[in-house]
Amino acid sequence: MTTSLANLPVVGERRLAVKVTADALRQIRGGSPWLYDGSITSLNHEGAAGDLAVVFDDRRKFAAIGLWDPTSPIRVKMLHVGSPTTIDATWWHHRLAEALERRSALEADPGTTAYRCIHGENDGLPGLVVDRYDTTLVVKLYSPAWFPHLQIVVDQLLALVGPERVVLRLSRAVASGETFGLADGDTIFGPAPNQPVFFRERGLTLEADVVHGQKTGHFLDQRDNRALVRGMAAGADVLDVFASTGGFSVSAAAGGAASVHLIDQSEPALQTARRNLEHNHRIAEVRRCAVHTTTGDAFHVLADLARKGEQFDIVIVDPPAFASNRAAVPRALAAYGRLTRLALAVVRRGGTLVQASCSSRVGSDEFVEAVLNAADSVGADVIETRRTGHAVDHPIGFEFGAYLKAVFLTVRSGPTRS
Template sequence: MSGLDALPSTSDQRVAVRITPDALRRVRAGHPWVYDRSIESTNREGAPGDLAVVFDKQREFAAIGLWDPASAIRLKILHAGRPVTIDAEWFATTIETAVAARAALWEGAPRHRLGYRAVNGENDGLPGLIVDCYADVAVIKLYSDAWLPHLRDLVPSVQAATRAAHVVLRLARSMADRPTFGLDDGDVIVGDPPDPVLFQEGRLTFEADVRRGQKTGHFLDQRANRLQVGKMTKGRSVLDVFASTGGFSVHAAAGGATSVHAIDQSAPTIAVAKRNMSYNHDLDTVAACEFTTQCADAFDALGHLGRSARRFDIVIIDPPSFAQKAATVGRAKAAYAKLTKLAMGVVEQGGVLVQASCSSRVTSDDFFDTVTAAAVEHGARLTEIRRTGHDIDHPVSFPEGAYLKAGYWRVDTGRRARR
């Protein structure tokens, strides 16, 4: 395995940790994080990735996790309850269990061609670790250097569970100033993956830049919503805002949309969207769809389209997270409201609004209330068709793990429909 020889090993001596009563209750209830402020005492200074054991006041085992001295989340819990041994076998079993829980995704489908999330961090019992698969390429993304000493065990476990021929390492931006022992973001650990990697979502083909692209190369979490949109677009015009690499656009075209207009402020992602559309031109519906793109700020572009009186049967708004911290929740809700109001100016009477949020700090109720209230303020009325959350490969096991929510609404703009 290329580049892993210089990685440190963990200490044989466990870090013994005492935590506050409230933190202990949370850990026993299944919460995967212990913050630095909840640490009452330790027996020694641990290194990143050392195994740390939480003891209760009776000196009984309560939990075990990864010690992360540089993070506010000082301890990342791997297991709570009865004592277990955390070793290569434990990692292999945990990863295999996570992958097996996704089996419904490849029922009747060519698993070796699909894109899916194999390990969803804390929600699969592995805090700070993501594994995404694109065809036969597994991408391991680390959000903490506490995982580096365990990579030698993780890589073969990931390969065995996912049947990947290639493994790529991605490192979160938060690790940029941390020691990585010669490893860089985008390093190929196993094999020689193609560039880009082509994979399937439903019957459609997309590319993933697994070494340089955003996240791990593609936004897999919106797959179910993209498939749903594809079922709604026959004979309709579609506006895809914050289009990124064109996931919604391609599904809309494949579903029979007469036209799709994609807006994103990143020229490189718009270029990928065009390529993703071209990969599917063998489908008659895609070939017949008029696909146009616009590299622009979403708010500015929506305002301009509204003033030009251009209207669309379906408007899709899938913005990035607007609330990276608690202090920005108010601004995030204001941004969602503004987007809704702008959407009311470009959607046809009786058309459909699909609007999403990936901000975990904005609750589902707050998001849906914000959207519907904004529409009313604009003089429109929304009738909810459905609301969605996380797909099967993005499970949620603790409150902070829930971030994705999307709504589908029928729109009464108060305007007469065009004839």
């Protein structure tokens, strides 16, 4: 059943007039998509979530405009900086069309029908994510400021993309507040999906639970790294740690891996991974690949595999984010180092460790340094052969927009000490 958007709030007629500190104004003009509450020096009246907030400079001239969010320390999500502009249907159309144009190469590839259409702040739309799974669009809101604008965004997406359906996902913070009759997983256009949604990634068939799955149903950001693993997997025994729904394992199997062993603490995710492998049994290499799965804590399972003397040619370690803020970075780096040491204990001589991080607070250099230091601490001889970042559909649009990084290491010899 399709859920109506009729109860959504409307944007107030009066614009909020916001004055900010000189430092905040410099940051906004420098590309920051966020204005924090502590940087606001005056406000002409109280506003509701989603009201348009105009930032003025010290000479009372227009500087920027964004969405007001009274529920968040990031009080204004910036939409436009510079000369005055009107945020209307034409503006929304152009902003969304610009984002889609950046993905034109993916849109033209019949072998890949799933990708990120809107990447939040990095596409100039803070707090809004739109992922495409073939004929299904998933709109995810990370701020209630988007509710008053949801109808016009959906209307423009229908005009630009022409999907069969649109599914709404809400972050935990948004879902815990006023949602105007909407719930996480509601279909807000077209027929509700009565089964997983199918899509293609570089010719492989995969499924996504766009209603209940993590994020929007699949981790689209690792597409390029999965392709790299596919290219090196021929004849290899592959260990996929934090496997989730099996994207890396399916790619490795299609690349001719002799075996794939998937580890994840979620049994439902591993069930999806097994189905994703089955969806590709038309490929001879996938049919021949031996599949093993283990449900459990990755740290514990890795240690157990090492005790048993298990060895693999390729080990992929792609954990969830470990650092939600800068204060958590030291603990996150320690966790990455621990994973490196555990993973190296099960990599064969001459094999490859692929280790990734999706913690935006952890920089690429400090992540790789933590991995290399961990390898050195146990006497492993490794060579960094490749370092990767964001795919084209996950652009980096501002200073802190980067989050994904991965390092590929050739292991010339494993640990010599524990």
